[in-house]
Amino acid sequence: MTTEPKKSGSGKSAEPVSLRADLSKDILAIWGTxxxxxxVPQxxxxxxxxxxxxxxxxxxLTGIKYEEILGTSQHGKAFYGVTRPCLADLLVDESFGDMTLWYRDKYMESAGADNAYEATxxxxxxxxxxxxLHVTAVPVRDSNGTVIGTVESFEDLTERTLLERALKLSNQKLNLMNGVAYHEIENKITSVRGYVELSRKSxxxxxxxxxxxxxxxxxxxxxELLHYTMDYQKIGTQPLRWVNVAGAVRSILSLMEISLLxxxxxxxxxxxxxxxxxxxxFSYLINNTLKQAKTAPEIRISFAxxxxxxxxxxxxxxxxxxxxxxxSQFKETIVKADNFCTKFVHDILEYSxxxxxxxxxxxxxxxFEVLVPHGAFRFTDLHN
Structure with a gap:
């Protein structure tokens, strides 16, 4: 006796249940291979x-052999220490509404495949x-589009994350200490200069x-040295952007009291x-010129x-x-105050x-000759 194919709601012949099950096993077997x-850990x-x-x-990655976990549903315990659903479990049940319950704001929909999700x-x-760990879960579907399994992949971000956190904390400490130290030292210097001036007059x-x-x-x-260190810390703290050379130089000159330049x-x-x-x-270069000029200072900025x-x-x-x-001036590891200008300029340009x-x-x-690569310069009409 033969089994007649069942009719689907669209009028098309549906596959027998036993055939669909065999096809699903074959698809999962291929994925398993x-x-x-x-x-990639998966x-x-x-x-x-x-x-x-x-x-x-x-x-x-987990320290768990495949013989210990194959055929079980204990994979959640391998990662969380307790029995709980992984991303893969939520996807295989298509329980997208439970994402927030288990992963809160740590997950997002992945652009790699439909109904795929990732979380850190x-x-x-x-x-x-x-x-x-950065986790990505992708559903496995049969020929009818039915979810028959899920692949979950892992990327170990431990070392990178710890370095990023340590760097962020170090920057926070430095900014706090430098801010406090800068203002305190400047206040103390102002006081000492006042006493020195009184003593000199007396x-x-x-x-x-x-x-x-x-x-x-x-x-x-x-x-001045304190200003140098505070300025140096600003390198790399903001996104790269277009800087108009003429506008920057004119803005700097407008803030300076210069009569002979x-x-x-x-x-x-x-x-x-x-x-x-x-x-x-440009401010550092101009200030350096004003300090080091032997006669009335002259500056020319051009390009080719x-x-x-x-x-x-x-x-x-x-x-x-x-x-x-x-x-050697740009390679010095111990930078004297007199040479800070060139070191500062070099490091700004190198970062750019x-x-x-x-x-x-x-x-x-x-x-000074600055080499600007293609793509890092353009010409813009300021009046438009």
Whole structure:
């Protein structure tokens, strides 16, 4: 006696139950073979929540052999220490409404497949001290689109997450300590400078007066160093953006009380794509020129497009850099206060994927050449 195919609601012939079951087993068997040979930690459950594949990579991650868990429904206990549903269980039952109950705000729908989900969570019972894992669950369907199982994959984020958390905490500590230290030190220096000024005015001895003047000079340098360190910490704290060179330079000059500076700004509407501290870089270069200029300060900023991209040139008539220091000035690990400007400028540009070298004649002044790669510069009309 033959079994007649049942009619579906659409009028099409439906597959016999026994045939659909055999096809489902075949599909799951193929998936099981793929998972067992995968280097990604994965397991596969069927529609009854039984584990039918548990690969070697997952054995290494969990410490549980496939013989111990194959054919059971204890996979949740392997990750959470208690019997509870994994993402795979929720997907195989299509219980999407229970996602929030078990994963709260830690999950999201995956773009990799329909009704696939992923989550990042901490698993305290795994390994020594727990593990941070990124989990992705993808449903397995038969030819009719019915969910017959789920594959769950894992990525171990423990090391990266701990490093990110440690870095965030370190930054928070540094910002707090630097903020407190900066203001406290600045307040104390202001007080000491006041006493030094009073002392200098109250004595007549020339040697004592020279000592007080030297002390005042040193006290003036300390706040500058504090400003340097505070500015340096700003590198990399904001998203990269376009910086208009002419606009940045003019903004800096407007804040300075300069009467003798001669500026030749030949940059048209040039914009650079990099760290926002690029604006600060021009401030450092201009201040350095004002300090080191032997006569009335002169600055020229120009550019030229070259095969490698664009060459931005900063020239002045300040004290030049000796030939013996041209190649080492950007590589110093211990940076003196006098050399902080060049180190600061170099690191801003390096973070922005640009490079710098000094090519000036020491007797004529500084000449910095900045190489800007293609894609990191453009020309924009400021009036539009």
């Amino acid at each position: 793929i998972i067992r040979t995968s280097s 397991f596969l459950i069927d529609q009854y929540h039984c584990v039918i594949a548990w690969n070697r990579a997952l054995e290494q 969570d901490f698993f305290p019972y795994m390994g020594n001290g727990g593990k941070w 004595v007549k001895d020339e040697m004592a007066i020279k000592c007080f003047e030297a002390e005042e000079t040193i006290l003036k340098q300390i706040p 001669r500026m030749d700004l030949d940059v048209d509407a040039l914009e650079l794509f990099g760290d926002p501290t690029l604006e600060m870089m 497009e070259i095969p490698e991209g664009l060459r931005l040139v900063y020239e002045d008539n300040s004290t030049g850099i000796p030939h013996t220091r041209k190649h 994927c640009m490079s710098i070298k000094e090519t000036g004649d020491p007797d004529k002044g500084l000449r």
